[in-house]
Amino acid sequence: MNDILTIILVLIGAPIIGCLASGIDRKITARLQGRVGPPLLQPYYDVKKLLSKDNMVVNPSQNFYVVVYLAFIILSLFMLVFKQDFLMIIFVYTVASVALVVGGMSTGSPYARIGSSREIMAILSYEPVLILYALAIYLLTGTFKLSALLDASSPLLMYTPLIFIAMIVVLNIKLKKSPFDYSTSHHGHQELIKGMTTEYGGPGFATIEIAHFYEYVFLTGLIFLFWASTPVIGVLIGIIAYLLVIVIDNITARVYWQWMLKLSWTILLVISLVNIAYLYVSGVKLV
């Protein structure tokens, strides 16, 4: 009974939080540029409008891929909320990302194709860091199960500060914020139009937006895990990380994918590995 209540709460609550987060993002971005900016509920109006429009697709399978994307994002969020196996969560989440890539590829539009292949590069660059994050959790608690983190004696962040820094950058890549916003641009009149999502319109595009709302919550949830033993501080860290991402978004320009791959496969991977090596050598255990 309790589980069903949680499921309903997550199903309804997550998109509301995600929608507000997205609205806050647009508001802060506008303020940083000296503008008034759209109302806080603008993302909600956008989705509502998109749902009321005609659905135009290049081929029918596009609709299938967005539904897979939405379903697997929601599934990974549920697995996070129910404290399942962290390694499994990463795999489920990857399936979601790949569904969007395949959806973009299936249209045959050059913009969607370039966006999709760039997104593959992004997946390639953040995935190792996520795996190392899972490894750190394993080393500290002796299991991939997230439930162990809740009764840990001290927070994860104390022993994994370098992985935390790497995860902030991963958050930046995953939310497709500048300087890593090159697979879809948030301003649709740039060189890539809308990247992977160029050929989606109406309800199809609305589905992607709703999936993004869930994704916002899921990704800040990954940051939350760093201080999961005291949920209040965990949520606070998640919010701070999100605000940091918005600020980084506004003060940087887009980079080449080569640059991002170099950054993540050298600096991020190395600092994560140093952290892992420290955990391995010192042999600390949280439970």
Add this chain to the structure above:
Amino acid sequence: MSLAKSPWIIHVNCNSCNGCDIEVVACLTPLYDAERFGVLNIGTPKQADIMVVTGSVNYKNVNVLKNIYNQIPDPKVVLAVGACASTGGIFHDCYNVIGGVDQVIPVDAYVPGCCPRPEAILDGVVAALSILENKKKGNIKGKEVKLKGNEVPSNA
């Protein structure tokens, strides 16, 4: 109401002299800040509601214009910005110019001027919004415009 709160525009440059284009872009700058009304300049017709056309139509770009128009999902409105898009403007008697945008696709609102000020363009967008809402209510669909092969000037 939802349509009026988030009008996404697609900006089509049909042979404009760039004067009108710059004014459309100026709408997005912090001074005019069209985003506070939810206006986004979106690059793809599949996600647009309002088609903002600048410049006159000629025999080279007529099919491009029709093609973009057909790709916008209903309900949609067309806004002709500038003298050129409304009537052909100073280019109206050039041998390759067909004329205003309404010669080719149905236009719902006109913004006069050469070039119109950003305030006027925003006014035009707001005027287009009420038409958009009416179309939504009456379930009026834009009609599919047929592409022709090689259109040749009638006076050629």
